[in-house]
Amino acid sequence: MSQGVDMSMSAAGPSQGARAHSPREAQGMPAPGGSAVREATSVGATYALELKDVRKSFGKTEIIRGVNLAVRAGERVAIIGPNGAGKSTLFNLISGRFAPSSGEVLLDGHRIDGKKPFEINRRGLSRSFQITNIFPKLSVFENLRCAVLWSMGYKYSFFKFLADLEDANERTEELMDMIRLDKKRDVLATNLTYAEQRALEIGVTIAGGAHVILLDEPTAGMSKSETTRFIKLIREVTQGKTLLTVEHDMGVVFGLADKIAVVVYGEVLAFDTPDAVRANQRVQEAYLGSPVAQSQAGNHT
């Protein structure tokens, strides 16, 4: 687990200038500046994903009330917060399901707010859903292959047979092995067990090779042992990618994340390393220390 140096980094957004040690460096992996990691192309872009004063209102109710968040390439960020705090809405704003009412969302330094989900996906951001969202009448293999096609450049092609797309098929087979569903290759997604469907959901999410992955409660509804296995899987398949995940299980959060963003009532209360968040007085008052949170941490919903 990384012990980032930029403890002082608050929810207020990017501190321009010196780039602090990233978790990748702490893990002995190539630094974000290295060729292994996709770097932002525009000048001055430091972050894989950046939110600047993002707000969203539904009618007169402001659900997201000025969120600032800056995530470096390769970081694993867990977003925690009580139910109804706006975590899923935040994901919807980032992934393009909704457009923010105001504020900016930047992916690799390029604005993506207001763009359509497929445009954002093509730029390398992919998300999963809290409620399993796959193609029920297609087989496991077809589900994954559909998710692979665009990134392989096949787009709307109807002059090539799927069976002849060797690269796409190979990639699909790889993905199937990665999410351990190779034995269920031709089973319709609707006939899979719940845990298998969740795995397929992750598979579909990562299939396109996006470098920023958003997972919305990936372990929701799973047993303890399933969760443990699943977290290991998530770690594997998101290796080297920027990961944002909404999670209720505190054990998972502190085990998986390099950084934690605490969202309460549409605002980021704290954004820091797990240890710093744990020590944060305001977080303890607002969330972690409260009986509600403890019960939530115990049985994730």
Added chain:
Amino acid sequence: MNQMFYEFKPLNIGRFLIWSFFALLLLAAPLLFTSSLDQTMLSQMGIAIIVCLSYNMLLGQGGMLSFGHAVYSGMGAFLAIHTLNLVSNGALPLPVSLVPLAGGLGSMVVAVVLGWVTTKKSGTPFAMITLGVGELVWAMSLMFPEFFGGEGGISGNRVTGSRPFGITYGPQIQLYYLIAVYTFVCTALMFAFTRTPLGRMLNAVRDNPERVEFIGYDTQKVRYIAFIIAAFFAGISGGLAALNFEIVTSEVVSGYRSGAYLLFTFLGGATFFFGPIIGAVLMVLAFVLLSEFTKAWLLYLGLIFLFMVMFAPGGVASLIMMNLRVAAFGYLRKLWVSYLGLALTGLTVLLGAAVMIELVYHLQLNVALGPEMPFLWTSLHADSVNSWFGALFVMLTGLGLFEVCRRQYVREWGEIQEHIEKEIKRRETL
């Protein structure tokens, strides 16, 4: 190493046999059915197969319930007949055999314009827009007689232009083989489409459009392109119809036509690729034969549709596939007694019901001809109580026996399905 598991294999024997059989059937059909009525019907079947398959591209594969598909087959027909007339006038040096292609391309252009509006939405709004566009074109067809020919329609003459190998398309049989070639090629192309990236994404858009947006695809564009391709094939079908009938009236763009495509594609089975082929054959049989046979044919058709939607929403194709599955596991032998029972009792019900329906129609439409009504090989008296009670008795007896057979059948079917499920589980664990 994984290559051998891919579903589409270039040397798939089963598939090769099926397509060979299809080609052979198209080739040999006019040799088995030789009368001129048969040939007319076979030609119409080919035309209907193309249009129903193209409709199923929208309904079955894309989940797009269109109420206006006749717009595209109809526009194809009009554009083809105009092209044919240009050829006749010597203004266009195009072989007659390529005229349907002109219909297809023209229809595609229409779809590029109208489809852009239509495919903006999916689901119910999509259905409503197709209905609106259908009405629009139908209304237009009566407003612009220069193009649509008004009440009389536009007529043409397919015996024109160059005559390669002495083929004039004058005799119906020559045209039939042109239609057969188009039917085979179009069916093959539409099947191939289901195996392409766009074809698969169309299924994905049908099942879960929201998710498709998050894996990089613009669902609207997927629908739009598929819509244009479907219109192309519909246009070819319209073009063939123009050659076949040598007259195109505004009826071909009507909502009535669109409804027939929907109904018979559904009857045939929208969930399987070959379902609409069965639907198309049934459509021609119903329109040509059943309508000759009885005045109440639309009523019978409605009843069939009703029962199909209620009891076999997958259409004839799904019934076939379900029984093939049973046969594959070797259980079909157990069912044949039940099927025989169902068929006999079902026919009895139909006989009783048909007598009453026909008597009502006779009393309503043919009073002037007297109460005697010819029915099958006998003659019934519409005023006689005996006829009515006899029919009612036959129907009710049939209904009772049918129910007995049905219960027996349902029980057997359930048992067999259980056996099959167990068998599948057992094989999986091996």
